[in-house]
Amino acid sequence: MPLTETHELHRRRFGRNVGVALSLVAFCVIVFGLTVAKIRQGSEMEAFDHSVRPSVTVGEEGQ
Amino acid sequence: MSDLTGHTQTAAAPLAPEPEARFGDYVLLLKPRVMSLVVFTALVGLLVAPVPVDPFIGFTSILFIALGGGASGALNMWYDADIDAVMRRTRGRPVPAGRVAPEEALGVGLGLSALSVVMLGLAANWVAAGLLAFTIFFYAVVYTMWLKRRTPQNIVIGGAAGAFPPMIGWAAATGSVSLEAVLMFALIFMWTPPHFWALALFMKSDYHEAKVPMLTVTHGRRETRRQVLIYTLLLVPVSIGLGLTPIGGPVYLAAAIVLNLLFLSGAWAIWRRDEDAAGRDDYAVERRVFRLSLVYLFLHFAALLAEAALRLGGGA
Numbered sequence: 001m002p003l004t005e006t007h008e009l010h011r012r013r014f015g016r017n018v019g020v021a022l023s024l025v026a027f028c029v030i031v032f033g034l035t036v037a038k039i040r041q042g043s044e045m046e047a048f049d050h051s052v053r054p055s056v057t058v059g060e061e062g063q
Numbered sequence: 064m065s066d067l068t069g070h071t072q073t074a075a076a077p078l079a080p081e082p083e084a085r086f087g088d089y090v091l092l093l094k095p096r097v098m099s100l101v102v103f104t105a106l107v108g109l110l111v112a113p114v115p116v117d118p119f120i121g122f123t124s125i126l127f128i129a130l131g132g133g134a135s136g137a138l139n140m141w142y143d144a145d146i147d148a149v150m151r152r153t154r155g156r157p158v159p160a161g162r163v164a165p166e167e168a169l170g171v172g173l174g175l176s177a178l179s180v181v182m183l184g185l186a187a188n189w190v191a192a193g194l195l196a197f198t199i200f201f202y203a204v205v206y207t208m209w210l211k212r213r214t215p216q217n218i219v220i221g222g223a224a225g226a227f228p229p230m231i232g233w234a235a236a237t238g239s240v241s242l243e244a245v246l247m248f249a250l251i252f253m254w255t256p257p258h259f260w261a262l263a264l265f266m267k268s269d270y271h272e273a274k275v276p277m278l279t280v281t282h283g284r285r286e287t288r289r290q291v292l293i294y295t296l297l298l299v300p301v302s303i304g305l306g307l308t309p310i311g312g313p314v315y316l317a318a319a320i321v322l323n324l325l326f327l328s329g330a331w332a333i334w335r336r337d338e339d340a341a342g343r344d345d346y347a348v349e350r351r352v353f354r355l356s357l358v359y360l361f362l363h364f365a366a367l368l369a370e371a372a373l374r375l376g377g378g379a
Contacts, residue, residue, distance in 0.1 A: 012083060019086030030123055034186055037119040 084167070088157040092140055092168055093133025093175075101132040101228045107364040108232025108247055111310045111371040116236045124187045124235040128228055131179035131195045135224065137172035138203035141165050143211075149273040172203070187235035194234055198227040212274065215281040219294075222255030223248075229364070246305040250363060253298040257291045257330060258356040264288070264333070265346035265353070288334045291352075295330035299323045302363065310367055312374075318366040322359045329355055 010017075105128045109121055116124070140147065140158050148159035157163035176199050184192030202224035211217045226248045233244040263279045264287060270277040279287045302323055306316040329352035341349060 016084065016086045016089075019089075030126070030182075033119050034123055037117050041117065 084157060084162045088162045089171060091157050092137040092163065092171055093130075094136035094139075095133075097136060097225070098129050098133050100225065102129045103361070104247070104251065104364055105129070105228035105232035105235075107368050108229030108244065109236045110232075111243070111367050112233045112236035113309070114236045120186055121236070124183060124191065125232065127179045127183040127186060128191075128195060128231050128235070130175055131183065131199055132228065134172050134175035134179055135199040135202040137168050137175065138199070139207045141168035141172055142203070142207050144168075146212075146273040146275060150269045152269075176203075183231075183235070188238045190238050190240070191231050191235040194227060194231045194240075198224055198231065201227075213276070215276045215278040217276070218259045218278070219256050222252050222259075225255060226251035243305070243308045243310045246301060246308060247367075249301045250298070250305055251360065253294060253301050254356065254360055256294040257298065257326075258353065258360075260287050260291050260294075261333065261349050261353040261356060264291075264341070265349040284338055288336075292330045292334040295326055299327065305363075305367075310370060312370040314369050314373065315363075315366040318362055322362055325355060326352070326359050 102125055106125050109116060109124060140156055143153075144158040144165055147153035147156050153159065158165055158168050176196075180192050180196045180199070183195050202221070206217065206221035206224055210220050214220075229247040229251070230240060230244040233247070234240055260278060263277055264284060271280050278290060282290075302319045303316070305311055306319050329348070332348045333352055336348060
C-alpha cells in the first residue's frame with residue numbers, strides 16, 4: 001500500500017486537522033508577537049554580550 | 064472520540080457510525096456566546112485602566128482571558144453532560160449529543176485552562192493570571208460542581224464568575240485591583256440575577272426534570288418576581304457609584320441614570336403583575352425587561368469606554 005494513499009479517515013477529519021493546524025500556527029504567531037512586544041518594551045533589558053552590563057559591572061567593582 | 068474508522072461493528076450487523084466531532088464542536092465546548100461578553104467586558108476593563116498597554120499585549124491578554132473563560136465552559140460541559148442531556152435547550156451540545164467524549168471535553172478544559180493562565184501571566188502579569196485561574200476554579204468547581212445542583216441561589220453566586228473579566232482586564236493593565244475594578248465586578252454580579260430570572264420567568268425551562276434548583280421552581284414565580292425587584296434596587300447604587308470613580312464621568316452618569324430608571328420601572332412592572340396577567344400577553348413585560356437588561360449592561364460598559372476615549376482626547 002503506498003504511503004500516500006488517502007484513507008477515508010483523512011477526508012473525514014480534514015476540517016478538524018486544518019483547524020488544529022491553524023490554531024497551532026496562530027499560537028506560534030502570538031508567541032512570536034509577544035516576544036517582539038516584550039523586547040520593544042525593553043526597560044528591564046540591558047544589552048548584548050559586547051556591551052557594558054551595569055549589574056555585572058557594579059558586581060565586579062564591589063569585589 | 065471515535066476509533067480509527069469511526070465505526071463500531073458487531074458480527075451480526077454493522078451499526079451506524081458514531082457521530083464525529085468537527086473542529087466547530089470543540090469551539091462550541093468553549094461557549095462562544097458567553098465568550099463574547101467576556102471579551103467585551105475584559106476589553107473595557109483593560110482600556111479604561113489608567114495605564115497604557117502595548118496593543119499586542121492587550122490583544123493577547125484579552126484573547127487568553129477569553130480562552131480561560133472558554134476553558135471553564137468546557138469543564139462545565141464535561142461535568143454537566145447528564146443535565147444537558149435532559150434539557151431541550153442543551154441536549155444538542157457536543158457532549159450530550161455524543162460528538163465529543165466527556166474525557167475529551169475534560170482534556171480540552173484542563174489543557175486550555177493551564178495554557179490561558181500561563182500565557183496571560185507571561186503576556187501581562189501574574190495578578191491577572193491568578194484572577195483568571197480563580198475565575199476558572201470558581202466557575203468549574205464552586206458553581207458547576209458544588210452549588211448549581213444544591214441551591215436556588217446558584218445564579219447569584221455563579222454570576223461572580225461572569226463578573227471577573229473586567230477585573231482581570233484591569234489587572235492585566237495595572238497589575239493590581241482597585242475600587243474601579245471591584246465596582247465593575249459588582250455591576251455584573253448584581254446585574255446577573257434580575258437578568259437571568261427575567262429570562263427564567265418566560266422560558267418554560269426543564270430545569271425541574273434535570274433536578275437543578277431554580278428559584279422559579281423552588282420558591283415560586285411570585286418570589287422570583289420579588290427577587291428581580293430587590294436585586295435591581297441593589298444594582299442601582301453600584302451602577303451610580305461606578306460613575307463617581309475616576310473612570311466615570313458625565314457621559315457615563317447620564318447613561319447610568321436613564322438605564323437605571325428604565326430597568327427599575329421594568330423590574331417594578333414585573334413585581335406588580337401576576338402569572339395570569341403575564342400569561343395573557345405571553346410574558347411581554349418579562350421579555351422586554353430581559354432584552355433591556357442586555358442593553359443595560361452593554362451600554363454601561365460602552366459608556367465607560369466613551370469616558371476613556373474622551374479622557375484620551377482631552378489629554379492628547
